[in-house]
Amino acid sequence: MRKIFRYELRRAVCNKFFLGLLVVCLFFGWQTLNGEVIQGVAHTAPFSAWSFGYYLAQELPLLSVALLFFLWNVFSKEARRVNILTAATPVDAGSYLLVKCGAAVTAWLLLAFGVYTLGTIFLLVLFGPAVSLNDLLLPALISLLPALALVLGIGMMAGRLHPALLLVLAPVALAANLLPLPLEWDLFGATFFSEYPLTLEQLDPAFALPAAGWIAKAVYLAVGVGFAALAVHLERKTVLKGLQS
Amino acid sequence: MKAWSLFRVEIGRLFRNRLTWLAIAVTGLSPAAGLWLYRPLASSSEAAYSVSLTGAYLGNPALAGGIGSAVIFALLTALECSRSHRSRVDLLTDAMLSPLCMGFCRIGALSLAALTAQAVTLIAWMPFTMLQTGSVFRGWLYVAVYLSFMLPSTLFAILFTASAYQISRRLDLTLVLFAAFALLSMTAWSESWLLRWINPPVYSMSDDFGNTRLLQSVLYNRLFWLLLLCGLCAVSFLCVRRYGKGLFGSAARNVRKVYLPLLVVVCLLSGYVVYTYQPFLDHSKAEIDMDAYYNIAYNEYVFFDAIHVEARPNLSTGRFYGTALYSLHNTSGKPQTISLYVNPGYRVSSVTANQTSVAFRDCNDDDQNTKTVEVDLPAEEEIELEVAYGGFPQEWNLQELSQGSLEISRDYLYLANQNFAPLPKDFVWETQEPPPYTAEIDLPKGMTPVLFAEGTVEQAGENPDGTVHWKLTDSGQSVILYAGDYISHHIDAAGIDVAFYYSAKHERVMRECNVDSVLKRVFDYCTEHYGPLSFYGDGTMKLIEICNVGGGYAAAGASVMGEESFNEQGLKDPLKGAGGSEVLAHEIVHQWWGLGNMFASESYTDVWSAEGLTVYTTYRMMKEQYGEAYAKQNYVDVWQKQVDDYYQNFYVRHPEYLERLPEQYRADIVNSLSGVRRYCEMPLKILKAEQLVGGEEEMDAILAKLFTRELDPTYPYLTYQDFLSACALTEEDLDLA
Numbered sequence: 008m009r010k011i012f013r014y015e016l017r018r019a020v021c022n023k024f025f026l027g028l029l030v031v032c033l034f035f036g037w038q039t040l041n042g043e044v045i046q047g048v049a050h051t052a053p054f055s056a057w058s059f060g061y062y063l064a065q066e067l068p069l070l071s072v073a074l075l076f077f078l079w080n081v082f083s084k085e086a087r088r089v090n091i092l093t094a095a096t097p098v099d100a101g102s103y104l105l106v107k108c109g110a111a112v113t114a115w116l117l118l119a120f121g122v123y124t125l126g127t128i129f130l131l132v133l134f135g136p137a138v139s140l141n142d143l144l145l146p147a148l149i150s151l152l153p154a155l156a157l158v159l160g161i162g163m164m165a166g167r168l169h170p171a172l173l174l175v176l177a178p179v180a181l182a183a184n185l186l187p188l189p190l191e192w193d194l195f196g197a198t199f200f201s202e203y204p205l206t207l208e209q210l211d212p213a214f215a216l217p218a219a220g221w222i223a224k225a226v227y228l229a230v231g232v233g234f235a236a237l238a239v240h241l242e243r244k245t246v247l248k249g250l251q252s
Numbered sequence: 253m254k255a256w257s258l259f260r261v262e263i264g265r266l267f268r269n270r271l272t273w274l275a276i277a278v279t280g281l282s283p284a285a286g287l288w289l290y291r292p293l294a295s296s297s298e299a300a301y302s303v304s305l306t307g308a309y310l311g312n313p314a315l316a317g318g319i320g321s322a323v324i325f326a327l328l329t330a331l332e333c334s335r336s337h338r339s340r341v342d343l344l345t346d347a348m349l350s351p352l353c354m355g356f357c358r359i360g361a362l363s364l365a366a367l368t369a370q371a372v373t374l375i376a377w378m379p380f381t382m383l384q385t386g387s388v389f390r391g392w393l394y395v396a397v398y399l400s401f402m403l404p405s406t407l408f409a410i411l412f413t414a415s416a417y418q419i420s421r422r423l424d425l426t427l428v429l430f431a432a433f434a435l436l437s438m439t440a441w442s443e444s445w446l447l448r449w450i451n452p453p454v455y456s457m458s459d460d461f462g463n464t465r466l467l468q469s470v471l472y473n474r475l476f477w478l479l480l481l482c483g484l485c486a487v488s489f490l491c492v493r494r495y496g497k498g499l500f501g502s503a504a505r506n507v508r509k510v511y512l513p514l515l516v517v518v519c520l521l522s523g524y525v526v527y528t529y530q531p532f533l534d535h536s537k538a539e540i541d542m543d544a545y546y547n548i549a550y551n552e553y554v555f556f557d558a559i560h561v562e563a564r565p566n567l568s569t570g571r572f573y574g575t576a577l578y579s580l581h582n583t584s585g586k587p588q589t590i591s592l593y594v595n596p597g598y599r600v601s602s603v604t605a606n607q608t609s610v611a612f613r614d615c616n617d618d619d620q621n622t623k624t625v626e627v628d629l630p631a632e633e634e635i636e637l638e639v640a641y642g643g644f645p646q647e648w649n650l651q652e653l654s655q656g657s658l659e660i661s662r663d664y665l666y667l668a669n670q671n672f673a674p675l676p677k678d679f680v681w682e683t684q685e686p687p688p689y690t691a692e693i694d695l696p697k698g699m700t701p702v703l704f705a706e707g708t709v710e711q712a713g714e715n716p717d718g719t720v721h722w723k724l725t726d727s728g729q730s731v732i733l734y735a736g737d738y739i740s741h742h743i744d745a746a747g748i749d750v751a752f753y754y755s756a757k758h759e760r761v762m763r764e765c766n767v768d769s770v771l772k773r774v775f776d777y778c779t780e781h782y783g784p785l786s787f788y789g790d791g792t793m794k795l796i797e798i799c800n801v802g803g804g805y806a807a808a809g810a811s812v813m814g815e816e817s818f819n820e821q822g823l824k825d826p827l828k829g830a831g832g833s834e835v836l837a838h839e840i841v842h843q844w845w846g847l848g849n850m851f852a853s854e855s856y857t858d859v860w861s862a863e864g865l866t867v868y869t870t871y872r873m874m875k876e877q878y879g880e881a882y883a884k885q886n887y888v889d890v891w892q893k894q895v896d897d898y899y900q901n902f903y904v905r906h907p908e909y910l911e912r913l914p915e916q917y918r919a920d921i922v923n924s925l926s927g928v929r930r931y932c933e934m935p936l937k938i939l940k941a942e943q944l945v946g947g948e949e950e951m952d953a954i955l956a957k958l959f960t961r962e963l964d965p966t967y968p969y970l971t972y973q974d975f976l977s978a979c980a981l982t983e984e985d986l987d988l989a
Contacts, residue, residue: 046903052909
């Protein structure tokens with residue numbers, strides 16, 4: 008399985024498309040850093056956890072589209088054509104799907120790491136010792152992970168139903184920051200990071216997620232993981248059924 | 253295979269390639285960058301990016317599309333040109349087909365793909381542009397802008413890249429050369445209007461009036477590069493490798509095809525001629541010598557009693573011809589020589605004195621957009637001097653990157669001073685009152701002339717060709733003439749007749765803003781509270797909307813305002829007023845606070861500007877009209893909220909971090925905050941000053957005194973310190989924090 012993972016990862020990462028995605032993400036990130044983050048979000052410092060969270064939240068629609076493209080490589084008709092061969096091997100179909108999606112997630116994490124690194128370098132160069140890298144970790148984790156899980160889960164289910172649904176999901180992901188959700192339930196968090204600090208009636212508030220925010224993130228995470236598990240289960244069942252028939 | 257068949261095969265092959273369609277699709281999307289990422293048109297406001305609707309939704313997208321499509325098609329061209337070499341089949345294909353013919357067909361097919369991409373872009377963006385620009389959308393302008401800004405950039409990229417590859421035969425080197433070529437246009441050549449091939453210089457675009465002169469200079473830029481790149485392309489065809497020979501060996505073979513070296517010579521020579529003899533800009537000296545302009549030795553014996561001009565603008569070509577008749581009085585009894593200022597683009601074709609030809613000399617001494625023409629006068633006492641002149645009016649070379657002001661088209665006409673008729677340089681009138689200046693001009697129906705200052709225009713019948721004959725009457729030695737689809741409103745306000753001239757394209761917006769009542773209210777209010785404008789005419793006042801960005805000017809009974817004051821986006825700015833009519837009032841209040849020498853040229857760090865007093869005056873007017881509650885809710889509360897927000901800004905609280913940033917970031921941040929400071933913080937400070945000086949009446953008296961103050965000619969501007977001193981306050985007294 009490790010060999011398959013490495014192969015799938017190389018397939019996802021070592022190509023011009025990944026490089027292009029990385030360039031686009033970094034370019035967009037650079038624009039966001041220069042345009043909005045440098046001004047400081049919600050009256051906080053540009054190097055505050057709020058501003059950094061906002062930066063990542065602005066990147067997430069693009070990163071989500073990238074994840075959907077990685078999943079496209081897993082679920083596209085061309086990729087599914089080899090199912091007949093893989094089904095004949097002693098490899099468990101569910102585990103195989105999991106490994107392929109794991110490679111897609113890893114590729115996505117590499118993209119996200121690139122974006123994260125760009126943000127931290129930008130802040131370190133401009134503000135030096137005032138930047139606390141530890142403080143930037145929490146907003147990064149709570150914005151990236153639940154979004155990753157949800158988009159992955161929904162993407163896996165959609166890809167299983169019909170690969171074209173992944174392309175339908177792409178514009179939805181791009182518009183996700185525009186959805187009129189309550190602050191705490193903001194999927195990628197752009198509105199949350201830019202508006203919640205203003206409600207705290209305190210200047211330069213320390214980064215904290217309200218209880219409702221934790222619940223929302225946990226729900227997104229659980230839904231994402233649930234959908235992913237369901238997709239794996241269905242894949243296993245389908246292949247088994249195919250073998251029996 | 254015949255060339256035509258090969259061309260068709262090449263087109264088919266190119267259009268079956270998915271990469272071509274990707275290039276076409278991305279090209280179609282590339283104008284989007286002009287909406288937010290690359291906006292080269294100059295903003296009329298420092299606080300926020302603000303340009304005309306045509307500029308925002310047509311000019312910027314077309315320019316961004318030009319850069320995007322050039323890069324995309326350069327990549328496609330490089331890949332296509334290197335395809336057979338990369339696949340190592342070039343030896344086979346060269347054996348079957350003429351590499352020269354193949355090269356022509358390839359460039360032709362790529363150009364066809366670029367045309368397809370342009371067509372897709374035009375079709376895809378039209379609904380969006382129509383929707384956004386609304387009543388100012390003009391179909392022909394939309395097509396012309398895309399075809400002159402964007403398409404040539406794409407074709408030039410194809411020509412350059414194909415040429416670079418044919419010469420170097422290296423994909424990597426070709427791409428590096430293209431990158432350098434594109435970067436040169438955007439950096440080292442950015443100050444030269446003719447050298448900017450990928451990003452032609454476009455300073456502003458007009459919604460209401462004309463863009464023809466701008467398009468003419470852009471098209472000329474395109475012609476120059478087309479010739480130059482065709483020459484380069486012909487050179488590259490000389491270098492096409494043949495019979496396994498190297499660069500020079502192949503060139504020695506290719507040169508036998510006589511048309512190639514001939515094409516090189518013709519194209520490069522034509523390019524040189526086009527560059528050297530461009531007709532748009534004069535050759536004024538770079539150093540501005542004001543002494544030479546003002547210290548003129550006047551002729552003591554020659555005077556003029558009247559000037560009459562027969563003006564014949566050619567609205568299709570942008571050229572202007574005229575005959576100027578000067579009634580002269582030579583008191584010396586001897587022959588004299590007089591001088592006239594003429595636009596450097598005009599050529600004087602004949603000069604007669606009392607219907608006898610006289611000698612004249614064109615000095616070709618271009619300086620500050622004029623040149624001198626000397627005329628020898630006979631010894632007669634009364635002379636009718638007739639000067640026939642004309643040509644393409646040239647703009648000052650100092651403004652090469654912001655061309656377009658001297659427009660002569662069916663949309664707009666602007667002819668001022670020496671651009672309208674030769675201007676007396678070293679002779680004046682001898683009477684107390686300035687002598688009459690009359691002119692006659694034919695203009696198409698729907699085009700109304702307006703004279704600046706106290707001049708009047710009168711319709712004097714229609715010509716058989718449908719044009720309207722106008723008589724213009726003014727006085728002095730020159731006129732400033734505007735003509736466009738003007739609508740005029742006459743309002744009796746502040747005891748004078750105020751005539752407001754604006755473009756018919758703004759009619760709906762102006763009607764919605766109740767332009768008549770707004771004008772009347774502003775003139776009544778400001779004249780009563782601060783005093784009459786110094787440039788009121790003899791019981792009349794003209795307010796003229798003109799095709800210009802960056803404010804206006806005023807004198808002798810007239811004031812002009814750039815069209816950006818009335819653009820629909822600007823009229824929705826909540827910081828200027830609570831609605832369209834209130835923003836319109838704000839713009840007209842600028843006649844009192846903001847014209848001429850009222851405020852020093854603004855820098856982004858300077859919070860004291862025309863806006864503070866203008867916003868405050870608008871607030872006071874609305875308070876008087878709608879009551880205190882309305883004014884507080886729509887003005888004071890809005891300012892307070894914005895200012896509260898401003899004081900909470902991280903950099904305002906921690907200026908040490910701002911200092912730490914590189915200059916560009918610092919400027920951007922300060923600039924982004926300057927709008928709030930000028931439009932909200934300063935009015936609040938003036939409001940606080942009003943309370944400290946004892947109330948509204950006292951503040952009105954102070955402002956009236958400041959408005960009517962005696963000007964110090966060495967520094968005629970109203971400073972913040974002048975304001976504080978007049979209020980007997982200090983900066984600290986007005987601290988809001």
